[in-house]
Amino acid sequence: MSTLGDLSKDTLEVAGLRYQFYSLPRAQQKLGDIAKLPKSLKVLLENLLRWQDGESVTEEDIFALAQWQDKAHAEREIAYRPARVLMQDFTGVPAVVDLAAMREAVKRLGGDVDKVNPLSPVDLVIDHSVTVDKFGNDNAFEENVLLEMARNHERYVFLRWGQKSFNRFRVVPPGTGICHQVNLEYLGKSIWHEMLAGQEVAYPDTLVGTDSHTTMINALGVLGWGVGGIEAEAAMLGQPVSMLIPDVVGFKLSGKLRAGITATDLVLTVTQMLRKHGVVGKFVEFYGDGLDDLPLADRATIANMSPEYGATCGFFPVDQVTLDYMRLTGRSDQQVALVEAYARKQGMWRNTGDEPIFTSSLSLDMNDVEASLAGPKRPQDRVSLDKAPEAFNASNELEVNHARKEHSAVSYQDVLTKQQEQLDDGAVVIAAITSCTNTSNPSVLMAAGLLAKKAVELGLKRKPWVKASLAPGSKVVSDYLARARLTPYLDKLGFNLVGYGCTTCIGNSGPLPDAIEGAIKEGDLTVAAVLSGNRNFEGRIHPLVKTNWLASPPLVVAYALAGNMRLNLQHEPIGVDKTGKPVYLKDIWPTPEEIGAAVQQVSTSMFNKEYAEVFEGTPEWQKIRVSEAQTYDWDEGSTYIRLSPFFDDMGRTPEPVQDIQGARVLAMLGDSVTTDHISPAGSIKADSPAGRYLQEHGVEPHDFNSYGSRRGNHEVMMRGTFANIRIRNEMVPGVEGGITRHIPSGEQLAIYDAAMRYRKEGIPLAIIAGKEYGSGSSRDWAAKGPRLQGVRVVIAESFERIHRSNLIGMGILPLEFPQGESRKTLKLTGEEVIDIADLASIKPGCMVKVVLSRKDGSKLEIEARCRIDTGNELTYYQNDGILHYVIRNMLN
Known part of the structure; x- marks a missing residue:
């Protein structure tokens, strides 16, 4: 009997x-009528039609999604199969370690190791390993690249082996770019096509x-989001991503940004609004005629920060802006024509006046957006620029064990000028x-360069205590x-190129000068960090920097010139010019016309040139020689790559x-505990369990690198977990x-110990x-x-989406306290x-x-909700984890 999928087949010329x-x-x-279905759900609907097999995808699944606007989708689980998988090296290395360990397990259990191979295309971009060690000079980029290659040689040997050993697995070498930008500018296609059973299928x-x-690619009309490395490995090995049919929140944009207001100000406003609205676990789809004039790069800025507003994705449908960007970035005429024809034919094209039906919606007139930052420790905590000093002064919540002291200052000798300088509270x-x-x-970026040009021409200088980087x-x-x-003006202010990769935002900000740290x-x-990134969680940017502010x-x-968060940039001079006259931010802020001309x-020729040899890498990368064996030759002495123990005791059933x-x-933890809190990516302290381990294995503290690289x-x-x-x-x-405290001895010691x-x-x-346990990065560790x-088991008030599924993927049970109850209302002490x-x-x-049995012998019973949400997730949990399930499928 023909399926709905079979009946829907058609051809497009x-x-x-x-x-x-x-x-x-x-x-x-x-x-029935699906015209008003959100366009992001039309992408899911096509996916179900194409993969309908009567088992993982049934006719009932397809009808539930098609009738979504009638709320028939409630609690309906579907199997979604993405076209491809994207990785960066911090998360990609452990994923490849798992694949290599799976091959060892399959070999031990008598299976065919060649079955452990990606079935979907996988691109891994090495972009998280460069650290800002060298800065503020013309040689910073070359020196940082050499340090990166030396520190990460073992990891890069391993990734080169993976590149040769696994099918459909490509690696973009270091020094090329950030995975999301490479995806947006080169890898993403909007509409995919491949030869299947003798037919070219789009x-x-x-x-x-x-x-x-990963959500950044939503700007290109590509449906994608972040998952844990564990889920990604399963997806590349042919397992569907199990998900509930999502609610879709519409976000209507109208008007235009005023002069002097940036895409960063817009995204910080959108992030604050959506966090307040509540979109965790939901799709957000942007619509409205304001999109007609919203550049794709601005859309990408908004889509990128979906994790910060808590949504699964922030989707922008395909329209003329999409096509223009694809042409600019060097996509072929044939590809652009296919994208337009397919999107129009399928009802996925955004037309002026479109009003899909959403679960709920909110709107923003972009004319109302004001200059903003976000801080001191969460991306959703937007602060208008003129309120930044007030927000800094209110950040005494970051102080531990003592009330907020009066502003203090310390004198130090600048290493370059040999002058005595004063470092104040609030120093950037x-x-x-x-x-x-x-x-x-x-x-x-052009605005930053133009501002630097105007500042230099007036004689302004970066404050000497500011570590600047680009x-x-x-x-x-x-x-x-x-x-x-x-470029010369940015260089003059210390914003020299330091690398192409994710640096300060991931915690790879590098050391501050000794005098500053002292x-x-x-x-x-x-003190403060000001960065143009998306993450400003506590302890992430630098161990000594307690407040972190996201800004354009x-x-x-501008803050590098001002040098202190307590300066009101809207009303106070940012510095003085060559004649001693005060200079205000408005004096050096570029006009829209100047930015437009830049x-x-x-x-297009720039994109064609830079992506022509995107997989080639530097001579140092090309010189790396590796074995072509199907299983990896593990080095027992390595402190970077070790055979993981996850499959040591597993059997066939x-x-x-x-x-x-x-x-x-x-541990008993509060609200908004991030994956950075649970598994930090930044520096390793010498006196921590991880630091002691590395030193016992002959690694000196200056060679520790970061948790992310290890x-x-x-x-x-x-050892770094909860560190x-x-x-x-x-x-x-x-x-x-x-x-923590060891119970019942009461001894206080490191959580690992x-x-x-x-x-x-x-x-x-x-x-x-508490609430939002595991927010932040999709960190499998x-x-x-x-x-x-x-x-x-983890018992929390609520979980962030990716981390909840990762816990299940590792065989850990996620439970939620009963509605209205918490560790506080139940008066838990951690001694239970x-x-x-x-x-x-x-x-x-x-x-x-x-x-829960208390110390006094009394017992407390609660009914916690099991946050294993789908049948597939339950199967993974019963198998002690998703990868164990995949291995058993291969064997059986």
Whole structure:
């Protein structure tokens, strides 16, 4: 019998080429009117039609999605199969380690190791390994690249092996760009096509990525979002992404941005609005006639920050702006023609006046957006520029163990000028044009260059305590800044090129000068970083920098000139010119006409040149020689790449799920605990468990590199779990850092050391937490690390989407407190003993009885909600993890 998918097949002719496709207009004859379906859901609907097999995708699934506006989708699980997978190296290295370890497990269990191969195309972009060690001079880029190659040689050897050993796996070498910008400018197609069973089949370009900012590609009409490395590995090995049919929140844009207002100001406003509205686990789709004049680079800035507003994705439908951008970035005429023809035929094209039906909607007149920053520690905490000093002064919540002191200052000797300088509270010690969010956007980068030009011409200088850096998302940025003759002015202010990659935003800001670090410590100063990125969580940017502020690139330059967050840039002079006359921000802010003229310098030839040899790499990269064996030759002495232990004890069939008996609380945590808190990516302290391990293995502290770069070594990562210097465990009040109490001894020690003591005692572990547990980056080690420490269950008020699925992917049970209850209302201390029975019979979304035995012998019973949401997730949990399930499928 023919399926709906079969009945919907049609052909499309574009510029003389014929494509088969799965027609939504044809399917509509059976499904009913789907014209007003959000366009992001039309992409999902096509995916279900194309993959309908009667098992993973049924006719009922397709009807549930088509009738979404009738709310028939509630709690409906679907199997989504993205066209491809995108990775960056911090998350990609552990994923390739897992694939290599899976080959070892399949080999041990008598299977065919060649089955452990990607079935979907995978692109890994090495972009997270460069650190801002050298800065403020013309040689900074070359020196940082050499340091990167030396530090990461073991990792790069391993990735070169993966590139040769695995099918459909490509690696973009270091020094090329940020994965999201490479995806936007080169890899993304909007409409994908490939030869299948003798037919050229066209379908929407879709993907999942191992970085939460994968959503940036939504700007190109590509449906994609971040997943944990664990889920991504399963997807590349042929497993569908299991998901509930999402709610879709519409965000209507009208009007235009005023002169002097940037895309960064817009995205910080959108982020604040959507966080307040509540979009966790939902799609956001942008619509409205304001999109007619919203450049694709601005759309990319908004889509990039979907994780910051909490949505699964922030989708922009295909329209004329999409086509213009594809032409600019060098996509072929045939590809652009296919995108337009397919989108129009399928009803995925955005027309003026479109008003799809949404779950809920909100709107913004872009004329109302004002100059903004976000800080001091969350991306959604938007502050208008004139309120920045007030917001800094209110950030005393970041101080631990003492009330906010009076502003203090410390004198130090500047290393270059040999002059005595004064470092004050509020000093901006890092000013970084960094990250994928804004460095894909020519208008804000040209604005930064033009502001620098005006400042230099007036005689303004960067304050000597500011560590400035420029880390673009692609080499094209350097080309157009040079073409516009703005590079010398940025260089003059210290914004020299330091690398093409994710630097300050991921915690690779590098060390501050010794004199600055010494002054901060001496005065216990609260200093600041201003960066054009998307993440400003505590302890992420630099261990000594307590407040971090997200801002547009021109504002980053402005704060480097001002030098202190307590200066009101809207009303106070930013400096004085050569004659001693005060200079205000408005005096050096470029006009829209100036920015527009500079943006006109961006040309297609730049993109063609820089992406012509995108997979080739430097001579140093090309010289790396590796084995071509199917299994990796593990080096027992390596401190970067180790065979992970996750599959050591697995058999061909899963054991029944064991109940949790006599569990102890490893840590009790508050609201908005991020994956950075759970598994930091930044620097490794010498006196931490991870630092001690590295030193025991002959690594000196100056060669520690970062936690992110060590993710291929489980020994480092399990020691780094809950080791963030800013994490606060409520079991040890008044203490910052990864410390807990061992119960019942009461001894205070590192969380890792306590976990290992509990393991020796045979005691399972639990984490208790507040709202939004696991927000932030899609970091698989935030689930892998707790698993290796012995954590069996996390009980929280709510979970962020990616982290919840990662916990299940590692066999950890996510439970939510009953509505209205929390660790506070229940007066938990962390000394309770936890018992959870009947785990072998749980169902998705069921209530689970949790018994908490208090120190005084009394017992408390609660009914917690099981946050295993789908049948597929339950199968993964019953198999002790998603990769265990995949291996057993291969074997059986």
